[in-house]
Amino acid sequence: MINSMARSLITAKKYYRSMLAGNDAFNPGSFDLISTTILSSDTASVTFDVSTLASTYKHLQIRYSAKSDRSSSDGNDGLVTRINGDSGTNYTNHLIYGQWYAGSTGNGVSAETAFNGMEYTYIAGTGGSSSAIFGSGTMDFLDAFSTDKFKTRRVLWHNGLSSPFQQVSLTSNLWRNTAAITSLTLSVRYGSNLVSGSRFSIYGIKG
Amino acid sequence: MSAKELIATTTVGAGGAATVTFSSIPQTYTDLQIVYSLRSTKAANVDNIQLNINAQGISTNVSTLYFLGDGASTATSAADFVAAGGAINGANTTANTFTNGQISIPNYAGTAVKHMVVDCGLENNATYGLCLLMSTLWNQTAAINSITLDPESGNFVEYSTASLYGWTKGSGGATVA
Numbered sequence: 397m398i399n400s401m402a403r404s405l406i407t408a409k410k411y412y413r414s415m416l417a418g419n420d421a422f423n424p425g426s427f428d429l430i431s432t433t434i435l436s437s438d439t440a441s442v443t444f445d446v447s448t449l450a451s452t453y454k455h456l457q458i459r460y461s462a463k464s465d466r467s468s469s470d471g472n473d474g475l476v477t478r479i480n481g482d483s484g485t486n487y488t489n490h491l492i493y494g495q496w497y498a499g500s501t502g503n504g505v506s507a508e509t510a511f512n513g514m515e516y517t518y519i520a521g522t523g524g525s526s527s528a529i530f531g532s533g534t535m536d537f538l539d540a541f542s543t544d545k546f547k548t549r550r551v552l553w554h555n556g557l558s559s560p561f562q563q564v565s566l567t568s569n570l571w572r573n574t575a576a577i578t579s580l581t582l583s584v585r586y587g588s589n590l591v592s593g594s595r596f597s598i599y600g601i602k603g
Numbered sequence: 604m605s606a607k608e609l610i611a612t613t614t615v616g617a618g619g620a621a622t623v624t625f626s627s628i629p630q631t632y633t634d635l636q637i638v639y640s641l642r643s644t645k646a647a648n649v650d651n652i653q654l655n656i657n658a659q660g661i662s663t664n665v666s667t668l669y670f671l672g673d674g675a676s677t678a679t680s681a682a683d684f685v686a687a688g689g690a691i692n693g694a695n696t697t698a699n700t701f702t703n704g705q706i707s708i709p710n711y712a713g714t715a716v717k718h719m720v721v722d723c724g725l726e727n728n729a730t731y732g733l734c735l736l737m738s739t740l741w742n743q744t745a746a747i748n749s750i751t752l753d754p755e756s757g758n759f760v761e762y763s764t765a766s767l768y769g770w771t772k773g774s775g776g777a778t779v780a
Contacts, residue, residue: 425605490732492672505672507730538640544762548703550724568724603766
């Protein structure tokens with residue numbers, strides 16, 4: 397434990413440039429918050445600029461609590477993520493889900509091979525749910541800055557609803573491009589805006 | 604200080620690798636997490652990731668319960684499943700595409716039997732793609748000190764990566780059984 401405080405006394409005539417002198421190596425950790433955005437008004441999209449992170453981090457994670465302004469009978473909206481501003485049909489999406497809908501439970505899968513963003517993540521809309529209900533999830537982008545791999549994402553999410561349409565899912569997404577990720581933009585699929593109070597936090601993970 | 608610390612990371616080089624091993628795992632954390640981006644040389648859509656824990660042998664004392672979807676249908680089973688660490692892209696899937704997965708191992712240093720949670724997404728630019736949620740039981744009470752990821756049929760291809768993280772106890776924390 398530190399005894400360099402005593403040693404650093406003027407009367408000890410020793411000087412240490414670091415308070416770590418004589419102590420165990422400092423491990424700064426491997427999971428760092430980069431940025432959090434909490435919307436103060438309804439907003440069409442949220443973008444994280446990650447162009448400066450490649451030298452420090454290997455993976456990225458987004459944790460969110462979000463709601464759409466879409467008013468629909470099933471209460472849902474899609475949460476779309478686009479990489480580096482690419483809105484071409486360069487994304488492939490898969491999911492498995494469990495759901496409660498109209499009084500019945502079930503499970504299933506879906507796949508789409510030419511969509512214009514990473515999707516199959518759903519959040520609560522304004523139809524059929526209270527203003528206090530948000531969808532939530534965790535997105536992992538692995539080897540986010542590699543230029544040797546297409547970019548993939550894995551998401552565990554719940555749409556936040558208890559009725560009329562509740563879903564929980566594991567989603568897998570592919571962006572068919574080997575470019576390093578420089579930005580991530582999140583928006584809704586059917587509605588116009590992410591509503592006030594939606595929160596998105598992005599973390600850098602060393603590896 | 605972050606609650607999650609990198610213990611070790613492996614990037615497979617040119618020529619591939621038969622296995623990836625994390626050994627001499629420190630016993631100072633509460634939980635472990637393996638995060639992987641892996642692809643196999645197996646000439647199929649999918650290869651299974653077998654686990655060899657504490658060098659006891661491949662899939663020894665391991666059983667699983669899984670829920671998966673393959674783009675067309677779902678399946679659930681409880682079995683001595685060889686894919687105890689997940690399922691990854693084989694050579695027949697879209698090029699440059701690596702499975703995005705993780706294995707969470709709580710209380711790895713405790714004295715209870717060890718449960719793990721695996722979730723992974725095997726992407727492919729086709730209807731076929733695998734989403735897998737699984738619990739894996741290693742029916743042993745010993746502390747985990749090494750883990751080997753071993754593709755059932757192929758080798759890991761170049762640029763495959765796997766990282767091992769430890770979740771810290773915090774100032775007042777302790778490992779529980």
